[in-house]
Amino acid sequence: MKRLLLAVMLVLIVATAMGNPLPIIFVSKFWFDANNVLQLKFSHFAPNIDAASIDFFDGSNHIIREIDFSVPANLIQSYPEAAVTPQQGYFMLAWGDTIWEQETASWGPSLTNDLSSISAEECGMQVYVSEGVEYTTKRWAKELKIYPDSEMYPVTHSTLDLACFDFSGAPMEDIPFWMWYFYIPYGYTGVDGHYNQDIYCMKLNIKVKHPATQEVVCDSTFFAEPNQTYPVNVHFHHVGISDPTTQVVPAKLIVAPSVLRLSQGCTVTLDYAGKLSGQTNAEIYDLKGRLVAKTAYTASGMDWQLPPMASGVYFINLNCSGQSLSKAKLIVLK
DSSP, rough: OOHHHHHHHHHHHHHHHHHHHOOOOOOEEEEETOOOOOEEOOOTTGSSOOOEEEEESSOEEEEEEEETTTOOOSSEEETTOOOOOOEEEEEEEEEESSSEEEEEEEESSSSSBBBOOOTTEEEHHHHHHEEETEEEEEEEEEEEOOOOOOSSOOOEEEEEEEEEOOTOOOOHHHHHOOOOOOSSSSOOOOOEEEEEEEEEEEEEEEEEEEETTTTTTEEEEEOOTOOEEEEEEEEEOOOGGGGGGGOOOOOOOOESSSSEGGGOSSEEEEESOOOOOEEEEEEEEEEOOOEEEEOOOSSSTEEEEEEOOEEEEEEEEEEETTTTEEEEEEEEEE
């Protein structure tokens, strides 16, 4: 039944993606040549921008360069003056009058970056990733430079091997797991307790919850590198599924209104009927997982005066002592 549900949801994702325009990619790739000079490959959409600027940052210094796309230009451009290296760097392409009209990329050993350090054989590449039924977003992945014509969908992959075992070491079938901000589980383990699939070479976050208590038993973030296999082994240390005393029906966080029009005010009401066992905070995140605001959750039915926010889709998370209790979606309109 779960397999059928997943198949139906995937069909809905494809249908929705076909009905909604994909976000435009302007910087399709970046890499370093033999002299460690940064190279940017712009997509064929870039000339539609009248003018843009690129901000390069090496952690200490900024270098800003203007780009004029109003005249014909080579879509592969070199930046020897950029104060970045294959080991670490950041750039931002900006255009227009709002903060939303920009693309950024960061790389380095820290997991706060989009990608790990770039080797001589690699390039960074923007790809499309579905986040649930309604949204498709852009993320950075790694591609090998031997595939110069690959666009949006890399040829190079890694392999994820997720395995779930119960308290006695036996494999657990049909255990769901989540990858980044998917509304639905990304996949389910098979009869052998494993889930194997080729994945893009990008920063991944794998979450597995206990099927009975909804406790997060695995929360792993890592950079998936080209042509590598990543085993993620999850062990459930109590009976859970077959023990009726552990059956817990989690409460649901209700946010009203779920569609907030800024012209009508910036207050929402939070309602969570479940039991709280410690300090609880309400947190709001944007689609990129950035924390926008945070407040103490004091009681069911509390009002929250939100800070000024741009139009868009957000997620409100109820966090109790470091554990996520429930999430709800909030749409903000001007």
